[in-house]
Amino acid sequence: MTELDYPGDLLGFAGDLTAAERAKLAGLRAYLDEHVRPVLPDRWERGESLADFRRPLADLHLLDDPEVLGVDGSPRPLYRGFVTLELCRLDLAISITYGGQVGMFRTLVHEGGSPEQIAAWDPGILDFSFTGCFALNEPEHGSDVAGGMSTTARREGDRWVLNGAKRWIGNATISDNLVVVAREHDGARVLAFVVPSDAPGVRRSVIPRKAAARMVHNADIVLDGVVVAEERRLPRIESFRDINRAFRSLRADIAWSSAGMQLGAYAAALDYAQRREQFGRPIAGFQLVQQKLVQIVANIAQTLALAVRTTTHPIADDVSPSLIKLVAADRLRETVALARETMGGNGILLDNDAVRFFADAEAMYTFEGTREVNTLIVGRALTGRSAFTG
Structure with a gap:
C-alpha cells in the first residue's frame, strides 16, 4: 500500500483523517501514480481528455464505500476535501x-x-x-451572467x-x-434543466488552442429550439439565490484544489x-532555493488552513467564498511560479511537472x-458601496 504522506503539510492537517479515510486516499494515490501519472506529459501536450479514467476512479468507491x-x-x-486535494496534487x-x-x-x-429525480439518477x-x-457561463457573460443571461426557456404545455x-x-x-x-x-425565474446532450438542437464543440487545463475539454454549446420535458427541470432551482444555495457545500473546494496543486508543485x-x-x-543547499521552498510551504499552510476551516465550519454567506477564492488563487499563482523558477530552464519541460501546475494555475x-x-x-x-458600475 502506498504510504500516505504529505510533504509540505507542516502543520499536520492530514493528521485529522481517520485510519479508514487514510487507507482510501492511499488507494487513490496508488492508482493515480500507477495509471495516470505516466501518461500526463504526453496527454497534456496533445490536449487529450482523461475521460477514460472516470470509470476506474468510480470503481474505487471514494464517496460510497461504507468504510x-x-x-x-x-x-x-474533511475527507471529501482531501479527495479533491489528492486529485489536484496529481493534476487539475x-x-x-x-x-x-x-x-x-x-x-x-x-x-x-x-426526491424522484435524485433516486433515479x-x-x-x-x-x-x-x-x-454544469452549463452556466455564456459567450458574452461570465462573472456578470446573473445580470445578463441570454439563454431563455419558454414553456409549451408539459x-x-x-x-x-x-x-x-x-x-x-x-x-x-x-x-x-x-x-x-x-424573465420571472432562472431555471435549471437536465438536458440530454444528444437532444435535437444541441451542438457542442471543444474550445481549441487552450494553454491551461488542456486535458479538460471546455466547450461551446449552442441551444437551438431544444425541447426538454418538464420532468427534466430541477424544481428547487428558480433563481440565482437557489444556485448559490446549492453550491454552498462546495465553496471550500477552491481552497482544497489550490492546496492540492501547491502540494504537487512543491x-x-x-x-x-x-x-x-x-x-x-x-541546489537544495543553496539559500535562494531554500527561500523559495519555504515560501511555498508557507503558502500551502495558509491555503490548507482556509480549506479546513471552511470545511469544518460551513460557509453560510455569499461574501466569504470570494475572499477564499482571492487568497487561494493568489497563493497558488505564487507557489507554482516559485516551483517552476526553482528548476530554471528545466522548469518549462513537462517531464518535470512544474510547468503543468504553472499553466493550469492560470x-x-x-x-x-x-x-x-x-x-x-x-x-x-466591507464598505456598503458597490463599485461594479461607475
Whole structure:
C-alpha cells in the first residue's frame, strides 16, 4: 500500500483523517501514480481528455464505500476535501474530470432535484453511467451572467423550449447530460434543466488552442429550439439565490484544489532541488532555493488552513467564498511560479511537472469568478458601496 504522506503539510492537517479515510486516499494515490501519472506529459501536450479514467476512479468507491461513510450515509467533509486535494496534487484536469461529475453535477441534482429525480439518477452519477456537467457561463457573460443571461426557456404545455449559447463548459463533450441554466422567457425565474446532450438542437464543440487545463475539454454549446420535458427541470432551482444555495457545500473546494496543486508543485520542486547539482552540489543547499521552498510551504499552510476551516465550519454567506477564492488563487499563482523558477530552464519541460501546475494555475486563477470581480464583492461588503458600475 502506498504510504500516505504529505510533504509540505507542516502543520499536520492530514493528521485529522481517520485510519479508514487514510487507507482510501492511499488507494487513490496508488492508482493515480500507477495509471495516470505516466501518461500526463504526453496527454497534456496533445490536449487529450482523461475521460477514460472516470470509470476506474468510480470503481474505487471514494464517496460510497461504507468504510468512509458516517451515520448520515455521507463521507465527512474533511475527507471529501482531501479527495479533491489528492486529485489536484496529481493534476487539475483529473480532478475536474472526476469531481465535475460527483461534485458539481451531483450537488446540483441533490440540491435542486426532486426526491424522484435524485433516486433515479444518483446511482448512475456515482458509477458514471449517468454523466453530466454544469452549463452556466455564456459567450458574452461570465462573472456578470446573473445580470445578463441570454439563454431563455419558454414553456409549451408539459415541455420547455431552450434557446441560447453557453461557453467554457467543462466536461461538456464527455457528458450525457448538460445542466443548462436559462432565464424564463418572461424573465420571472432562472431555471435549471437536465438536458440530454444528444437532444435535437444541441451542438457542442471543444474550445481549441487552450494553454491551461488542456486535458479538460471546455466547450461551446449552442441551444437551438431544444425541447426538454418538464420532468427534466430541477424544481428547487428558480433563481440565482437557489444556485448559490446549492453550491454552498462546495465553496471550500477552491481552497482544497489550490492546496492540492501547491502540494504537487512543491513535491516536484523539492525532488528536483535534491537531484539537480550546480557548482558541485545539489541546489537544495543553496539559500535562494531554500527561500523559495519555504515560501511555498508557507503558502500551502495558509491555503490548507482556509480549506479546513471552511470545511469544518460551513460557509453560510455569499461574501466569504470570494475572499477564499482571492487568497487561494493568489497563493497558488505564487507557489507554482516559485516551483517552476526553482528548476530554471528545466522548469518549462513537462517531464518535470512544474510547468503543468504553472499553466493550469492560470485557469484556477480565473474560473469561479475573476479576481477583480471577487475583489469588488468583498469590497462592497466591507464598505456598503458597490463599485461594479461607475
